[in-house]
Amino acid sequence: MTTAHSLPPFSNRLPANGLVHIDLGERAYDIHISGQAFTTPKFWQGLPAAATAMVVTNTTIAPLYLQQLTNAIEPHYTRVLSVVLPDGETYKNWQHLQTIFDALLTHQADRKTVLFALGGGVVGDMTGFAAATYMRGVPFVQVPTTLLSQVDSSVGGKTGVNHPLGKNMVGAFYQPVRVVCDLQALQTLPVREMSAGLAEVIKYGPIADMAFFDWLEANMSELRAGNAELLSLAVQRSCEIKSWVVAQDEREAGVRAILNFGHTFGHAIEAGMGYGAWLHGEAVGCGMVMAAHLSHRLGLVNQAYVDRLSALIAAAGLPTSGPVLTNSRGDASADIYLGHMRVDKKAEGGQVKFVLVNSAGQASLAAAEDGVVREVLGATCEV
Amino acid sequence: MTTAHSLPPFSNRLPANGLVHIDLGERAYDIHISGQAFTTPKFWQGLPAAATAMVVTNTTIAPLYLQQLTNAIEPHYTRVLSVVLPDGETYKNWQHLQTIFDALLTHQADRKTVLFALGGGVVGDMTGFAAATYMRGVPFVQVPTTLLSQVDSSVGGKTGVNHPLGKNMVGAFYQPVRVVCDLQALQTLPVREMSAGLAEVIKYGPIADMAFFDWLEANMSELRAGNAELLSLAVQRSCEIKSWVVAQDEREAGVRAILNFGHTFGHAIEAGMGYGAWLHGEAVGCGMVMAAHLSHRLGLVNQAYVDRLSALIAAAGLPTSGPVLTNSRGDASADIYLGHMRVDKKAEGGQVKFVLVNSAGQASLAAAEDGVVREVLGATCEV
Numbered sequence: 001m002t003t004a005h006s007l008p009p010f011s012n013r014l015p016a017n018g019l020v021h022i023d024l025g026e027r028a029y030d031i032h033i034s035g036q037a038f039t040t041p042k043f044w045q046g047l048p049a050a051a052t053a054m055v056v057t058n059t060t061i062a063p064l065y066l067q068q069l070t071n072a073i074e075p076h077y078t079r080v081l082s083v084v085l086p087d088g089e090t091y092k093n094w095q096h097l098q099t100i101f102d103a104l105l106t107h108q109a110d111r112k113t114v115l116f117a118l119g120g121g122v123v124g125d126m127t128g129f130a131a132a133t134y135m136r137g138v139p140f141v142q143v144p145t146t147l148l149s150q151v152d153s154s155v156g157g158k159t160g161v162n163h164p165l166g167k168n169m170v171g172a173f174y175q176p177v178r179v180v181c182d183l184q185a186l187q188t189l190p191v192r193e194m195s196a197g198l199a200e201v202i203k204y205g206p207i208a209d210m211a212f213f214d215w216l217e218a219n220m221s222e223l224r225a226g227n228a229e230l231l232s233l234a235v236q237r238s239c240e241i242k243s244w245v246v247a248q249d250e251r252e253a254g255v256r257a258i259l260n261f262g263h264t265f266g267h268a269i270e271a272g273m274g275y276g277a278w279l280h281g282e283a284v285g286c287g288m289v290m291a292a293h294l295s296h297r298l299g300l301v302n303q304a305y306v307d308r309l310s311a312l313i314a315a316a317g318l319p320t321s322g323p324v325l326t327n328s329r330g331d332a333s334a335d336i337y338l339g340h341m342r343v344d345k346k347a348e349g350g351q352v353k354f355v356l357v358n359s360a361g362q363a364s365l366a367a368a369e370d371g372v373v374r375e376v377l378g379a380t381c382e383v
Numbered sequence: 384m385t386t387a388h389s390l391p392p393f394s395n396r397l398p399a400n401g402l403v404h405i406d407l408g409e410r411a412y413d414i415h416i417s418g419q420a421f422t423t424p425k426f427w428q429g430l431p432a433a434a435t436a437m438v439v440t441n442t443t444i445a446p447l448y449l450q451q452l453t454n455a456i457e458p459h460y461t462r463v464l465s466v467v468l469p470d471g472e473t474y475k476n477w478q479h480l481q482t483i484f485d486a487l488l489t490h491q492a493d494r495k496t497v498l499f500a501l502g503g504g505v506v507g508d509m510t511g512f513a514a515a516t517y518m519r520g521v522p523f524v525q526v527p528t529t530l531l532s533q534v535d536s537s538v539g540g541k542t543g544v545n546h547p548l549g550k551n552m553v554g555a556f557y558q559p560v561r562v563v564c565d566l567q568a569l570q571t572l573p574v575r576e577m578s579a580g581l582a583e584v585i586k587y588g589p590i591a592d593m594a595f596f597d598w599l600e601a602n603m604s605e606l607r608a609g610n611a612e613l614l615s616l617a618v619q620r621s622c623e624i625k626s627w628v629v630a631q632d633e634r635e636a637g638v639r640a641i642l643n644f645g646h647t648f649g650h651a652i653e654a655g656m657g658y659g660a661w662l663h664g665e666a667v668g669c670g671m672v673m674a675a676h677l678s679h680r681l682g683l684v685n686q687a688y689v690d691r692l693s694a695l696i697a698a699a700g701l702p703t704s705g706p707v708l709t710n711s712r713g714d715a716s717a718d719i720y721l722g723h724m725r726v727d728k729k730a731e732g733g734q735v736k737f738v739l740v741n742s743a744g745q746a747s748l749a750a751a752e753d754g755v756v757r758e759v760l761g762a763t764c765e766v
Binding site: 094098101102105106108129132133134135136137158159160163165166168169170171172173251252343 | 477481484485488489491512515516517518519520541542543546548549551552553554555556634635726
């Protein structure tokens with residue numbers, strides 16, 4: 001693993017400064033984190049000039065924030081259009097992407113049109129992919145309203161839709177021109193989604209920053225309760241770590257895979273239970289416990305580390321034991337897990353790779369024998 | 384217009400060397416032009432390593448060249464899959480793009496899979512877009528089998544599909560890792576398509592190279608008849624000029640627009656007649672006559688130039704006068720032309736721009752008054 005830039009050290013000083021610069025050369029952009037995002041004019045100034053802006057959002061978020069965002073950006077465009085999608089991962093498909101293109105073309109939106117993604121990961125991924133491909137690319141701004149999207153999906157340029165045969169199978173790497181995170185929006189987040197978002201926050205400790213891990217342990221109950229000042233710091237540090245990783249590997253050819261800590265197990269849970277039964281963050285939370293067990297069995301961390309990470313994940317309100325998977329053929333649960341891992345898109349050339357961590361807060365990527373994975377599943381799944 | 388690299392001077396020496404390097408930094412690639420492309424092993428060596436290759440082609444090309452291409456690439460992959468699409472622009476849509484994704488996912492093709500586009504512009508654009516978006520990007524190789532795609536659509540990285548409300552409205556800029564042009568394939572090209580391809584060849588003279596214009600005048604009947612040695616030079620010079628333009632402006636923010644010489648008028652003809660009634664090259668051929676008239680009216684070229692370009696376009700077997708357009712509202716033909724130009728995606732902010740040429744072989748982009756455009760249409764359309 002080579003690091004182009006070193007990660008700045010963690011500072012627990014409050015308030016956080018609310019700005020993260022994503023260094024991707026000509027695709028560089030800024031993330032602004034604020035409790036008054038919609039009423040702070042400077043966050044909406046200096047975007048690419050255009051006659052038309054279009055806000056893409058969903059039926060849950062539109063009544064809460066569409067008017068606020070429209071008011072914020074209206075001074076800069078001749079017209080602000082909007083598209084309201086149904087809410088949910090089920091609708092992250094080509095058919096609903098098409099409604100964005102239909103609206104753009106019906107209104108004769110030109111190739112300078114700026115798209116705004118107002119919502120969680122589904123809205124961000126779909127709007128980003130629409131921006132990547134409408135007339136071969138128009139600018140877009142991420143306005144993530146969930147913790148998960150603020151700390152993960154809005155950073156790094158992954159966009160796309162699901163295919164009936166797999167999640168995120170059709171998409172593009174395409175960077176936004178800006179990200180604006182409104183912390184106020186987290187106050188309307190259901191508690192289960194808050195916990196799911198915290199899973200991705202926790203992730204950044206084990207893979208990159210044990211000081212942040214310590215801070216999360218000390219502050220988890222306040223974070224879970226929605227303390228805006230602490231959340232501001234958690235979002236900022238998460239974005240700093242993610243951007244540090246992404247800057248080294250924009251197109252996920254190598255080191256970026258460490259961001260998938262817990263995800264190989266997590267994806268198997270999501271697929272095995274049927275997408276939507278577990279939230280992505282819940283599956284990742286549990287997956288991190290499994291990956292910590294695997295790291296322990298491979299000699300990278302001790303049992304105390306595994307217990308500590310498991311306790312933090314439990315404190316975030318996340319599951320720490322995996323479900324027993326079943327299928328119509330009556331296969332054993334571990335076989336079903338392994339089967340889902342093999343079709344996961346990270347299984348290049350058929351070999352399943354796992355992100356492992358050590359006690360110094362560093363991650364690595366390695367294959368593991370099926371036998372060891374079975375042991376981990378035996379130790380971490382409900383019976 | 385700034386030129387990062389100067390265009391190498393035209394050489395009419397035969398045989399052409401058959402190699403054009405496209406200088407796009409980390410996205411650089413080579414174009415190989417050969418009469419024995421499928422039986423020349425070196426053209427298929429050194430591509431990205433992968434377990435799986437997938438050839439995308441159509442029902443017309445598959446019986447002619449699919450086996451030849453499969454034989455050529457088989458030594459380098461564990462398996463070579465293929466997808467055969469129906470032939471025609473009508474099928475350049477999401478539904479048929481989906482058949483490519485379906486095939487890739489059904490065969491569990493991983494993110495290193497290399498796609499090969501075997502066919503004309505439709506196959507190239509769709510395969511390129513599938514490659515741009517399958518798992519957020521896999522490598523692809525263009526194997527263009529029509530003159531139009533060899534000299535135009537396979538170079539420059541434009542990929543995409545049509546939308547019911549407009550052509551190429553959904554797509555991406557995405558470069559192939561290599562282009563291999565087989566000149567033998569041009570022998571099976573219908574004569575009307577040969578002429579349509581020659582329209583894009585002719586285009587490169589007025590916008591960039593009057594020496595090439597002279598050479599085309601001297602050799603047009605031989606080119607039209609399929610002389611492989613001359614075609615090799617015409618393809619190579621066309622690719623050199625296109626790549627010289629594209630290298631200056633990969634994402635069509637400025638100078639690249641000069642490649643649309645004749646296209647603003649041409650697209651109006653295509654849209655006005657219903658897509659498919661005129662071949663794209665036929666509409667562009669006629670559109671270049673119109674654009675030359677416009678350049679004359681704006682004082683950039685003399686009448687002799689207009690006559691000379693019109694004669695060359697006629698010699699290529701292309702139409703030189705535009706159709707009278709009609710619609711159900713009974714609008715005047717010129718109004719229908721102007722209406723189509725305004726919805727063309729080049730009409731940013733509502734202003735229609737035209738590529739104009741001067742007698743030195745240089746192009747520029749300018750708006751024109753409706754009145755002048757009407758005069759041009761009056762002078763160049765059938766009555």
